[in-house]
Amino acid sequence: xxxxxxxxxxxxxxxxxxxxxxxxxxxxxxxxxxxxxxxxxxxxxxxxxxxxxxxxxxxxxxxxxxxxxxxxxxxxxxxxxxxxxxxxxxxxxxxxxxxxxxxxxxxxxxxxxxxxxxxxxxxxxxxxxxxxxxxxxxxxxxxxxxxxxxxxxxxxxxxxxxxxxxxxxxxxxxxxxxxxxxxxxxxxxxxxxxxxxxxxxxxxxxxxxxxxxx
Numbered sequence: 001x002x003x004x005x006x007x008x009x010x011x012x013x014x015x016x017x018x019x020x021x022x023x024x025x026x027x028x029x030x031x032x033x034x035x036x037x038x039x040x041x042x043x044x045x046x047x048x049x050x051x052x053x054x055x056x057x058x059x060x061x062x063x064x065x066x067x068x069x070x071x072x073x074x075x076x077x078x079x080x081x082x083x084x085x086x087x088x089x090x091x092x093x094x095x096x097x098x099x100x101x102x103x104x105x106x107x108x109x110x111x112x113x114x115x116x117x118x119x120x121x122x123x124x125x126x127x128x129x130x131x132x133x134x135x136x137x138x139x140x141x142x143x144x145x146x147x148x149x150x151x152x153x154x155x156x157x158x159x160x161x162x163x164x165x166x167x168x169x170x171x172x173x174x175x176x177x178x179x180x181x182x183x184x185x186x187x188x189x190x191x192x193x194x195x196x197x198x199x200x201x202x203x204x205x206x207x208x209x210x211x212x213x214x
Contacts, residue, residue, distance in 0.1 A: 001036040001189060002182045002212050003064065006079060006118065006141065006169020011051065012042040012070075015173040019047075019065065020057050025175045027061040034212045035179060037064030039195070041079050041118075041169070044072055044097070046088040066192050070118055073101040076127040078134075079141065079169075082113035082196040102133060109136035114196045116167060119144045121154035132162060139199050143168030143206035145180025165199060168206030182207040 007022060008015045019040060026035055037058065040047060047054065047067040058065035068081045071091065078101070080087075090107060091099065108115045117131040117140045131140060142155040143166070159166050168181035184207040185198050198204050 001064075002034055002184045002207055003036055003189060003195075004038040004170050004172070004179050004181065005081075005167055005183045005195070006041050006070075006144065006171045006181065007038045007178065008042060008070075008171070008173045009040055011040065011045050011047055012173070013045075014043065017173070017175055019052055019054060021175060022178055023057045023061040023063055023065060025178055026063055029179060032214060033179065033209060034214055035182075036189075037066070038178070039066040039068055039081070039169070039192075041068045041070045043070050045069065046083055046085070048085065064190055066195065068192065071104065072098045073104060073127075074098050075101045075130050076120065076125050077118040078104065078127075079116045079118045080108055080113055081116065081199065082192045084111065084113070087111040087113055101127070101130075102135070105134040105136060112196070114138070114199060116141060116199070119147055119151065119155070119171065120158065121151045122147055126151075129158065131158070137162070137164060138202070139165035139167050141169060142166040143181040143208065145170035145172060145177055147171075165202045165204060166206040167199060167204060168208075179209045179212075182209060182212055184212075
């Protein structure tokens with residue numbers, strides 16, 4: 001099954017698209033493409049049931065709709081899968097806008113979640129080669145819908161050298177961008193726990209929307 005693991009909505013503050021609008025759009029385009037859902041990775045914002053009922057949205061459109069966080073650090077952005085209320089509270093305890101990456105990655109690993117460097121070779125918001133120093137590193141984002149081909153290629157080369165996995169996401173902020181980058185999973189994925197387990201086990205790969213054409 002194929003998921004867009006990097007989408008931003010109104011909860012990020014830099015997108016005009018509501019979560020349900022993404023679900024409606026994916027339900028439309030999945031008539032032509034093999035798509036199963038998406039993960040909202042809001043900028044420094046963790047969506048809870050009090051904000052939006054993502055499970056209900058998923059049921060309404062027959063999709064898997066999940067939520068994580070894209071966290072700012074001094075080295076660049078980290079996609080955190082498996083975020084919980086407890087982990088988010090611990091991350092926010094220091095009150096910092098940008099987190100120290102090494103201690104953050106240790107905390108994420110300690111809480112059983114997963115940190116994946118976002119667009120690792122995109123200018124100042126990518127961690128680049130320093131990603132190797134993160135605790136529990138097992139994958140990087142090698143296909144990002146907002147990247148240049150050179151940036152994605154650098155990420156793929158890094159993953160190959162480091163012997164780690166590859167994921168993909170659109171980094172979409174608008175409806176037209178949804179699905180531009182995907183992660184293909186061998187096994188069914190219905191929850192963030194599944195996402196974390198499958199990425200850790202290496203049972204996934206980055207996939208373009210064109211490759212997901214039915």
